[in-house]
Structure formats: structure tokens, C-alpha cells
Amino acid sequence: RKEVEQDPGPFNVPEGATVAFNCTYSNSASQSFFWYRQDCRKEPKLLMSVYSSGNEDGRFTAQLNRASQYISLLIRDSKLSDSATYLCVVNGGSSNTGKLIFGQGTTLQVKP
């Protein structure tokens, strides 16, 4: 089993749609969780950190479920500019400080 797993997609959605991505992780000791965005083989950029209580940033909402070991990202009112690959990132846990594990990414295509 991969340490961090994502559905690679692609997810093809019309503008204005709501889309949700899930990501599962295997190390129960992981403490830090993030969503990064990557455009067409450019460098990844932080979209948002994921806090235990869940957090929202505009149209984006991230949730953490420790019991089931998954995190989610919800995008409301999708824009064409949201088309990108979304990377789930998890730290390696207290015994692996400094290690960050990336999922393979979920590709989103927003169509007009």
C-alpha cells in the first residue's frame, strides 16, 4: 500500500461545479497535512494546510479525518483557472521528521 494515495483522475467538470478530492495516508503518526497545487510540470505551490478542525479559504475547504486517515479538499464554484494537479502531502510522523510524502496528484480539468 502506498503511504499516500490519491485518485489520479482526471476529473473533468464544468465551470461552477463543486468537486471533491480525497486522499488517504497510511502512517497514523503523521501530524501535518497539506494540499499543494501544481500547474503543468511547474513547481508545486502550497494551496492550504489542513488543520484538525478543518479550514476554509474562499472557495476551498480542507478536512482531516484522523480516525479514517484521510484528508479531503472541496472546491466550490470551479473556475477555469482551477485546472491543475492537486497534490496531497503528509509528513512522515514524529519518527520521520523532515520527511514529506507526496501523493501522485489528482488532475482537475474545468471546462467552459
Next chain:
Amino acid sequence: EAQVTQNPRYLITVTGKKLTVTCSQNMNHEYMSWYRQDPGLGLRQIYYSMNVEVTDKGDVPEGYKVSRKEKRNFPLILESPSPNQTSLYFCASSLSGWGFLDSPLHFGNGTRLTVT
């Protein structure tokens, strides 16, 4: 401007010819790391450094070396490159490697390496 700078952006080389990819950051970050990205495999960590003179293996360290003699630089060395090291490489830095929640990763622009 705060940034992570990698050089070169593109490199084509032959098997066995030693090469170095440089990485430099101007943000006084303690933590630096190297990743490679391959289709279907995502980003995989090669080596990371929590601070000067401290380096640790990531998930795929074989065939690579690093050094951290000063805070700003973290070069990636391929002593004898092979075709399976053809990949897109990213260097990244963070204020701290302890948790990352308050100190997200900043990535360089990437180095596309081809080994023939």
C-alpha cells in the same frame, strides 16, 4: 525577492558523466530538500537537510549525494548518472523541518534532466 534558485533548468548528459545540480535559497531557511518527479509516481524525496551539516536520506537516495556546507546551498550530485535518473528534479526549502505547518515548502523552478 524570496526564492529558491535551481540551475540548470535543462540538462542533457551521457551515462557516467558526473554532474551537479545547484540549489540556493535566500530566505535563511534551515530545511532544504530534493525531490524527483516521474509520471505516475508523483514527487519522491531524495535527500533532505534539517540544517547545516545535517543531511538524511529520503525515499530514493540511491545514486545521489548531497552536501550542506552552508545554509543557503544544497547541491545534488550524481556521481555516475544512469538513464533511470532521467527525471524532473525539484529543490525546496522551508523555515523549519519540524512539522511544516507554519513553514510551508518553497520550491525551485525545477531541473529537467535527461541521461542518455
